[in-house]
Amino acid sequence: MAHLTVSVEYAIHCLLWLAGSAGAPLSSRDLAELQGISQSFLAKIFPKLEKAGIVVGSEGVRGGYRLARAPAEISVLQIVDAIEGDKPLFDCQEIRDRCAVFGDAPPVWATAGVCAIHAVMLKAEQAMRDELAAHTLADLAVTFAGKAPPEFILQVQDWMTERAGARKPGRQSKPEPPS
């Protein structure tokens, strides 16, 4: 949990779409284009969420990702941990036992337990984690639903189905060779 990167922002926004998708799998490429972010990069994020057991992927042409459990059972902390790994907020270098008066053999009282400074940092990190654990995807979904007008949901659904249906006619890489 060193620094919350953009991957976390991408991941949570995507998971909110999945939460609103009612179990229907959404492809990572569609999610990327819908939100105007990089397809390649988002494709590197979802495997992390899958390994953490937050989403399940289905292969094949109509595949994609869906939530592995109810949104109320997915906390923000779980998502952050899945993306960032277990990097601590503060990594102590144990400089306390490098004191010059110790010479080469620091006494036991100097190295016993955690350094008091380190302990403060651990408490701060824990406070942050507690706050992240207190919010779930369901909470966020409610807030989002309160802001967006109902017509917006329909527009997005239209966009998704149109995009899914558009794969049959033309619509490969190049959108339209003009005239």
Add this chain to the structure above:
Amino acid sequence: MAHLTVSVEYAIHCLLWLAGSAGAPLSSRDLAELQGISQSFLAKIFPKLEKAGIVVGSEGVRGGYRLARAPAEISVLQIVDAIEGDKPLFDCQEIRDRCAVFGDAPPVWATAGVCAIHAVMLKAEQAMRDELAAHTLADLAVTFAGKAPPEFILQVQDWMTERAGARKPGRQSKPEPPS
């Protein structure tokens, strides 16, 4: 406050020495050697603490740094802010208004206020900052004094005075040309 770097660890450990020094200025080079860390690097840290008003520096041959106020008036948060600057834990890229269904003109309801995800991160950061603000240098000094035996304090004082006195005779860069 992106990621708590080693500079923070160095800074707080040094400030604890200053807190125990009873107003006598200590040079950054002595503090570095006492703790077995880089002199050059520590010399880049102290100006930040000085600009933040945590410590005051005195120039000249017997100069050094001392605390600008009582240890009980210096919180860990102030030190961290002095070192790390105001980098946020999470920097929102505002991807919410890049949604494809908006086209080029995102509606006002989409961009009003803070994103719900961002809000959670801000609360988490605030929880961390509150925890850091709840601890002062004085608290840490008490914990340290409780661990170290009284003789250790004297040993360090001896080390400091010996080091200050040793500048007159030999003792330049090379410690001793052997025999």
Add this chain to the structure above:
DNA sequence: TAAACGCGGAGTCATATAGTCTGCGTTACC
């Protein structure tokens, strides 16, 4: 006057982030 200080800027080296570009195996649909 020289050595011990603080102060500031430039430069180095390693790592991490953000992002790209392949290719491979699977699956649905015509």
Add this chain to the structure above:
DNA sequence: GGTAACGCAGACTATATGACTCCGCGTTTA
């Protein structure tokens, strides 16, 4: 049964930042 849409994995690049180092200047004290 072929093709295109999927997930999945790995190699690759570029930029930023962290952790230093080096050098030189102004000040002060012995």
